[in-house]
């Protein structure tokens with residue numbers, strides 16, 4: 001498995017361009033066309049176009065993504081003491097930058113609320129729970145209800161994508177393992193890292209069509225932002241049988257050289273998770289976040305993940321009953337507050353009752 005698998009793909013795409021010319025070019029020998037087409041057919045075998053590929057059915061240009069809110073830490077709560085939950089604004093901006101709008105999902109609501117929201121949004125972003133427990137918090141409970149709804153919908157052919165970032169990644173692993181934890185403690189807090197792609201990355205929906213410069217940045221530069229104390233190892237992904245559900249696509253290493261899974265893609269579901277924080281590169285500037293990669297190629301790489309996920313959400317046909325109802329759920333009903341003075345992690349946050 002070459003570490004620069006996209007270079008091979010580049011070759012394929014330039015051949016695609018030449019074949020395109022065959023149709024219109026005036027004097028290209030038929031024999032040459034056939035020869036190139038033969039080479040192309042051969043090369044294409046290395047690229048499996050999964051039915052979930054972004055090539056298909058991209059036809060909802062009003063994608064709305066739900067973000068599950070979470071109970072705030074004491075310091076964040078001090079900015080809005082009456083609020084029950086919050087969402088860091090960086091996640092919202094990360095999606096908005098790709099043409100999506102956001103619906104905040106509240107915690108401690110009746111099941112009927114989660115069902116209504118689920119039926120109306122086109123995808124869901126799972127984000128870090130901060131101090132929230134995966135099991136007992138409102139965040140963990142709502143996350144579990146919504147996970148079951150997403151599994152059921154996709155089983156019934158109702159395409160519904162889910163993305164997990166950092167603790168959201170850990171929550172996906174926990175839920176998919178039948179609510180069991182297979183993480184191991186590690187040291188990867190305030191750490192910029194590169195990705196080591198695993199061979200499945202070249203046929204994954206997530207990385208298969210990523211621009212070459214993005215793949216190069218991710219693999220050659222310390223362009224991913226890590227803030228986690230727990231890691232999933234490749235060994236445990238196998239030991240837990242989670243590898244029947246998720247393919248690992250890339251790993252990174254922690255401060256002690258431990259190799260951990262950095263990206264997962266569900267084999268039969270449109271679910272993805274990253275252990276790192278693609279949104280921090282462009283949107284978080286806390287004084288203590290000294291490791292966050294803010295250089296241009298790292299910004300572009302971080303935004304690629306949002307572009308990919310929002311384009312997946314465009315394939316979902318869920319919608320609110322009316323534009324009026326939609327308006328009452330959108331995050332524009334709330335204004336973010338400055339939280340950098342009380343939290344090293346989040347510049348701005350939205351608060352909910």
Ligand SMILES: *[C@@H]1O[C@H](CO)[C@@H](O)[C@H](O)[C@H]1NC(C)=O
Pocket residue numbers: 181182183184185232233235236
């Ligand atoms: C595997 O998971 C178990 C928990 O089920 C944990 O105790 C152990 O440290 C993990 N091992 C590795 C190598 O990640």
Ligand SMILES: *[C@@H]1O[C@H](CO)[C@@H](O)[C@H](O)[C@H]1NC(C)=O
Pocket residue numbers: 079337338339341342
């Ligand atoms: C932090 O900033 C917020 C928003 O301006 C303000 O309400 C709060 O009082 C500030 N907290 C501290 C501890 O300075």
Ligand SMILES: *[C@@H]1O[C@H](CO)[C@@H](O)[C@H](O)[C@H]1NC(C)=O
Pocket residue numbers: 287288340341342343344345
């Ligand atoms: C930043 O880190 C310093 C030193 O650990 C700590 O005293 C300070 O409270 C942190 N700042 C914020 C906003 O969390």
